[in-house]
Amino acid sequence: xxxxxxxxxxxxxxxxxxxxxxxxxxxxxxxxxxxxxxxxxxxxxxxxxxxxxxxxxxxxxxxxxxxxxxxxxxxxxxxxxxxxxxxxxxxxxxxxxxxxxxxxxxxxxxxxxxxxxxxxxxxxxxxxxxxxxxxxxxxxxxxxxxxxxxxxxxxxxxxxxxxxxxxxxxxxxxxxxxxxxxxxxxxxxxxxxxxxxxxxxxxxxxxxxxxxxxxxxxxxxxxxxxxxxxxxxxxxxxxxxxxxxxxxxxxxxxxxxxxxxxxxxxxxxxxxxxxxxxxxxxxxxxxxxxxxxxxxxxxxxxxxxxxxxxxxxxxxxxxxxxxxxxxxxxxxxxxxxxxxxxxxxxxxxxxxxxxxxxxxxxx
Amino acid sequence: xxxxxxxxxxxxxxxxxxxxxxxxxxxxxxxxxxxxxxxxxxxxxxxxxxxxxxxxxxxxxxxxxxxxxxxxxxxxxxxxxxxxxxxxxxxxxxxxxxxxxxxxxxxxxxxxxxxxxxxxxxxxxxxxxxxxxxxxxxxxxxxxxxxxxxxxxxxxxxxxxxxxxx
Numbered sequence: 001x002x003x004x005x006x007x008x009x010x011x012x013x014x015x016x017x018x019x020x021x022x023x024x025x026x027x028x029x030x031x032x033x034x035x036x037x038x039x040x041x042x043x044x045x046x047x048x049x050x051x052x053x054x055x056x057x058x059x060x061x062x063x064x065x066x067x068x069x070x071x072x073x074x075x076x077x078x079x080x081x082x083x084x085x086x087x088x089x090x091x092x093x094x095x096x097x098x099x100x101x102x103x104x105x106x107x108x109x110x111x112x113x114x115x116x117x118x119x120x121x122x123x124x125x126x127x128x129x130x131x132x133x134x135x136x137x138x139x140x141x142x143x144x145x146x147x148x149x150x151x152x153x154x155x156x157x158x159x160x161x162x163x164x165x166x167x168x169x170x171x172x173x174x175x176x177x178x179x180x181x182x183x184x185x186x187x188x189x190x191x192x193x194x195x196x197x198x199x200x201x202x203x204x205x206x207x208x209x210x211x212x213x214x215x216x217x218x219x220x221x222x223x224x225x226x227x228x229x230x231x232x233x234x235x236x237x238x239x240x241x242x243x244x245x246x247x248x249x250x251x252x253x254x255x256x257x258x259x260x261x262x263x264x265x266x267x268x269x270x271x272x273x274x275x276x277x278x279x280x281x282x283x284x285x286x287x288x289x290x291x292x293x294x295x296x297x298x299x300x301x302x303x304x305x306x307x308x309x310x311x312x313x314x315x316x317x318x319x320x321x322x323x324x325x326x327x328x329x330x331x332x333x334x335x336x337x338x339x340x341x342x343x344x345x346x347x348x349x350x351x352x353x354x355x356x357x358x359x360x361x362x363x
Numbered sequence: 364x365x366x367x368x369x370x371x372x373x374x375x376x377x378x379x380x381x382x383x384x385x386x387x388x389x390x391x392x393x394x395x396x397x398x399x400x401x402x403x404x405x406x407x408x409x410x411x412x413x414x415x416x417x418x419x420x421x422x423x424x425x426x427x428x429x430x431x432x433x434x435x436x437x438x439x440x441x442x443x444x445x446x447x448x449x450x451x452x453x454x455x456x457x458x459x460x461x462x463x464x465x466x467x468x469x470x471x472x473x474x475x476x477x478x479x480x481x482x483x484x485x486x487x488x489x490x491x492x493x494x495x496x497x498x499x500x501x502x503x504x505x506x507x508x509x510x511x512x513x514x515x516x517x518x519x520x521x522x523x524x525x526x527x528x529x
Contacts, residue, residue: 155479227469
């Protein structure tokens with residue numbers, strides 16, 4: 001598979017998510033693994049990095065879920081291609097800026113990606129649209145076991161899988177859910193949620209991880225600690241936290257409707273109008289408008305079938321995807337014009353909202 | 364200040380200073396403007412100081428000792444600078460530094476999750492073969508030929524059991 005054909009194929013994230021998964025857009029688990037007897041990528045010399053990459057790439061390419069996958073060195077990717085992979089959550093920003101000897105293997109359906117020579121020798125990642133912790137874990141642990149059949153992992157009976165950074169020791173697992181929480185944001189409850197979630201040993205981050213903002217009311221919630229409890233216990237804890245956030249978001253939606261439905265409908269209606277008619281949209285504003293339309297879909301003002309369109313537009317509104325679609329490189333001001341144009345054409349035929357269909361029973 | 368603080372992540376002068384109390388210990392972070400931006404420190408909504416503390420592992424109690432990893436040449440000073448270790452053996456070398464750090468960092472200090480069964484089985488096999496090879500050399504050197512023959516048979520048995528002919 002080539003990078004061009006991969007980019008031309010829609011990502012897992014834009015998969016038609018059913019209404020049950022309305023709040024959780026995507027579930028993602030990653031495992032960090034290292035080879036015994038080899039320096040970690042950040043400390044390895046170029047020749048060592050090259051050798052490590054060869055050993056890992058051979059094992060990864062042979063694993064069943066990665067047959068006919070894209071297998072490419074980071075150095076061989078254009079800046080725009082890297083940006084697109086970051087926007088699809090297939091590679092990290094750290095990998096996209098890395099030195100010689102780093103590569104990535106991405107499955108044909110874009111649900112599995114293995115980064116080689118990022119912070120650790122191997123960063124295995126599996127993602128699934130919707131709320132799928134259990135399923136995602138089953139897929140990734142099977143892949144991990146099949147890699148381990150040919151790779152000698154660095155492992156200590158007391159510290160678990162050994163990783164470059166001690167914050168990842170033990171299970172070396174980070175499980176996360178990408179959540180759309182517009183009502184908690186509108187009713188200014190997010191700060192409270194973040195604090196509560198932190199106390200439960202989980203972390204809240206923006207759409208693109210550490211340090212990124214939460215435009216579009218999209219947040220990533222993941223486990224903070226990796227050592228001291230088995231994978232299943234971490235996943236169970238995360239699941240409980242996620243369930244309770246979903247409940248809070250649903251309550252907040254109900255409260256918004258009870259308190260002042262007109263105000264909420266106005267926000268959604270205006271978002272629709274701007275998306276149909278604006279000529280300048282920066283990425284953050286576009287995300288926030290799309291988020292309101294998505295909320296409108298969840299509430300019933302638009303048909304459910306439109307949710308996957310919005311999820312696709314969330315990605316297409318990102319700078320990398322936008323420039324790729326327009327076949328060129330553009331500065332931010334030009335991108336705002338292009339973004340507005342793209343959304344205008346998408347919304348020209350988008351079904352009109354019908355606010356009479358909203359009743360709080362349906363939430 | 365006569366001696367301006369340097370950024371904990373790079374070498375530039377630090378202009379952003381943060382203090383936070385985590386599990387009754389005072390943690391201080393000094394960053395230059397660029398690193399503070401990169402880590403999202405200036406955006407309060409997306410920034411978690413504990414995250415940065417854990418990542419950079421700026422534990423004030425870590426001194427800069429002279430220990431050096433035999434396997435990869437990594438030193439404690441390198442760890443303070445990078446917040447990451449050099450190789451898997453470093454965890455053995457810098458055990459005294461790692462152990463106290465883990466308590467505040469994780470839920471427990473002992474791994475109870477998945478174990479790489481195949482890799483561990485292979486490791487014990489390598490170790491067994493290594494020992495047998497040594498026995499063999501020793502037996503030949505001391506002219507215990509019966510022992511040598513027995514050891515040689517054992518080696519081929521172990522190899523065959525693990526790698527059956529196709």
